[in-house]
Structure formats: structure tokens, C-alpha cells
Amino acid sequence: MRPIKHVEKGLTYVAAGMFNAIKSVNQFKPNPSFTPKWADKPILKSWQKSKPTLGFPRQTDSLCPNCVIEAREEILAGKRDVSTLINEKVGEIKAQIIERDGEVWMIKDCPQHGHFEDLMAMDSNFLTHIESLFPGRDMQSHNDEKLHNHGTSSIKYGRGAVLTVDLTNRCNMMCDPCFMDANQVGFVHELSMEDVKEILDNAISIKPRRQMSVQYSGGEPTLSPYFIDAIKYARKVGYNSVQAATNGIEFAKSKEFCREAAEAG
Ligand code: SF4
Structure with a gap:
């Protein structure tokens, strides 16, 4: 190893030691947290952040894939009300996460549809490492009761990073x-443009929110007749950036379209 690498490593240990020492002192005599202007609650200290149960074996909440498909078809056919997704635990079952031959698997049984097994990780050591890096849950969502009302799937933590809006399910490709x-x-x-406005207005009205960027997706978002207007509106009401999850075909076809999208925001 080159001498400079030893110096770098030494500095890393010193910095980590100082950081942990300051963290311990802060924990013993904490300064009050501040409340940023993008939230109504104070920022959490690191030791105030909760964590879900990690590691394996463990039990977790999951879904039966077949129950989900059946529920979707019944809702689309008008045989089931969409509110059941909020008020009933549609398709929810318990799953076990286990290690088997160095891999991590999710195993679950649905009383109606039987046994399911899904490979979660090919390398259990790597998943253990990734889980060890989880810093803890972010601040609890607040002032969002009307918007985040999705039953057991409701968002409970976080500060609003990227809003994904599917403009259309049409596409100019047919990938398989x-x-x-x-x-x-x-x-x-x-x-419709009214739908887009409602989604953007609702999302920007809640707190906590910090970096609010919109990603238009689909299908292929550039096929929506409102793609350019949707970009303009997002920038007008205060979103910091607008992205498109696109296959790029419409941009490759027309320089003018590229220019219009860039000028829109
Ligand atoms: S949305 Fe993306 S993945 Fe799906 S068909 Fe279009 S280009 Fe392919």
C-alpha cells in the first residue's frame, strides 16, 4: 500500500473517533433540535430514530401476489369498491425471511393460493451489510392525513423527496x-391536466417536504398531450426539478421537442 493510503486510513480512524466522541457528549447533554421551515416538527437526533426489525430469520408483513391480482380485477370490473384497499387488509399475509445456503429467501403461505418463495438476496452477508447501513427512520409524516390515507400502506415517515406521476400507460415501445x-x-x-394539477398541488401542500422534485413516468410520459404543460406547472408551483423516466424516442425524433421540454423547466 502507498504511504499516502496509510495516512488517509489513519485520518479516517481519527475522524471517526472524534465524530463518535462528539456524538456521545451530545447524547449526554443534547442541544435542542431545530425545526426547519419545511417541517412543523424538529429534526430527529440520530438516537431518536427508530428502526424496524432487521436481520434474519424474521417475520414481516407481505402480500399474496394472486390475491392482489384478483382484487385489482374485481375493482376494475366494478365488483369490489376501491375503498376496500383502505379499510380491509386485502391480500395481506405474514412472511418469514430466512437464510438458506448463503441466500436470503422470503417464504409465505396464503390460505387460498398456497405457498410462495421469493429470492431476496443471493449473498446473505451482503444483505446484512446493507441492512447495517440503515440510519433509522426519518421524521414522522405530519399534516398529511387527507393525502396519505392508504390503510396499512400509508406513508408514515420521510420528508418528501421525489414525487412520481404516471402521466399515461401508453408507450411507443412494447418491451417484454x-x-x-x-x-x-x-x-x-x-x-387529464386537471388530474396532474390536483396531484402536484396536494403533494406540495404537505409537510415535511424538503427537496421536492417530480418525476413524470408512465408508460412513456412524453406521449401524454400534457407532458410540456405538466413540466411548466410543476416549476410554476415550486417544485425544484422535473425529471422524465423516458425511453428518449420522442426527444431523439425532434430537436424542437427537446428545446420545448428544456424551456418548460
Ligand atoms: S414503459 Fe419502458 S419498459 Fe415499458 S414498454 Fe415503454 S419503454 Fe418499454
């Missing part, structure tokens, strides 16, 4: 597999 089954479900689902 497609992450969204674009073009393959037999119906078009596309937001």
Missing part, C-alpha cells in the same frame, strides 16, 4: 417485460 405492463393491459389510463 415492461415494468408497468405498458400497452399490455387492454385499456388506456391517462391523466
Whole structure:
């Protein structure tokens, strides 16, 4: 190893030691946390952050994939009300996360559809390392009761980083597999400009929020007739940045379209 690398390593140990020493003193005699202007509650100290149960074996909440598909089909066919997704634990089952031959598997049994096994990680040591890096839950969501009302799937923590808005399920490609089954479900689902405005207005009204960027996705978001207007509106109401999860075909076809999108924000 080159001498400079030894110096770097030494400095890293010194810095880590100083950081941990200051952290211990702070924990013994903490200064009050401050409340940033993008939240109504104070920032959490590191030791105030809770963590879910990690490691394996452990039990976790999960879904039966077949119950989910059946529920979706019943809702689309008008046989089941969409509110059941909020008020009932549709498809929810318990799962066990276990280590087997150096891999990590999720194992679950649905009383209706039987046994499921999914590979979560090919290397249990790597997953243990990744889980050890989890810094703890962020501050609890607040002032969001109307917006985050999704039953057991409601968002409980976090400060609002990226808002993904699916503008359309149409696409100019037909990839197999497609992450969204674009073009393959037999119906078009596309937001109107009023829908887009409502989503953006609602999301920017809640706290905590810090870096609020919007990602327009789909299907292929550039196929939406409101793609350019949606960018302009997001920038107008205060989103810091706008991204597009796009296959780039429409941009490659037209310099003018690129220019219009860039000028929109
Ligand atoms: S949305 Fe993406 S993955 Fe799906 S068909 Fe279009 S380009 Fe392919």
C-alpha cells in the first residue's frame, strides 16, 4: 500500500473517533433540535430514530401476489369498491425471511393460493451489510392525513423527496417485460391536466417536504398531450426539478421537442 493510503486510513480512524466522541457528549447533554421551515416538527437526533426489525430469520408483513391480482380485477370490473384497499387488509399475509445456503429467501403461505418463495438476496452477508447501513427512520409524516390515507400502506415517515406521476400507460415501445405492463393491459389510463394539477398541488401542500422534485413516468410520459404543460406547472408551483423516466424516442425524433421540454423547466 502507498504511504499516502496509510495516512488517509489513519485520518479516517481519527475522524471517526472524534465524530463518535462528539456524538456521545451530545447524547449526554443534547442541544435542542431545530425545526426547519419545511417541517412543523424538529429534526430527529440520530438516537431518536427508530428502526424496524432487521436481520434474519424474521417475520414481516407481505402480500399474496394472486390475491392482489384478483382484487385489482374485481375493482376494475366494478365488483369490489376501491375503498376496500383502505379499510380491509386485502391480500395481506405474514412472511418469514430466512437464510438458506448463503441466500436470503422470503417464504409465505396464503390460505387460498398456497405457498410462495421469493429470492431476496443471493449473498446473505451482503444483505446484512446493507441492512447495517440503515440510519433509522426519518421524521414522522405530519399534516398529511387527507393525502396519505392508504390503510396499512400509508406513508408514515420521510420528508418528501421525489414525487412520481404516471402521466399515461401508453408507450411507443412494447418491451417484454415492461415494468408497468405498458400497452399490455387492454385499456388506456391517462391523466387529464386537471388530474396532474390536483396531484402536484396536494403533494406540495404537505409537510415535511424538503427537496421536492417530480418525476413524470408512465408508460412513456412524453406521449401524454400534457407532458410540456405538466413540466411548466410543476416549476410554476415550486417544485425544484422535473425529471422524465423516458425511453428518449420522442426527444431523439425532434430537436424542437427537446428545446420545448428544456424551456418548460
Ligand atoms: S414503459 Fe419502458 S419498459 Fe415499458 S414498454 Fe415503454 S419503454 Fe418499454
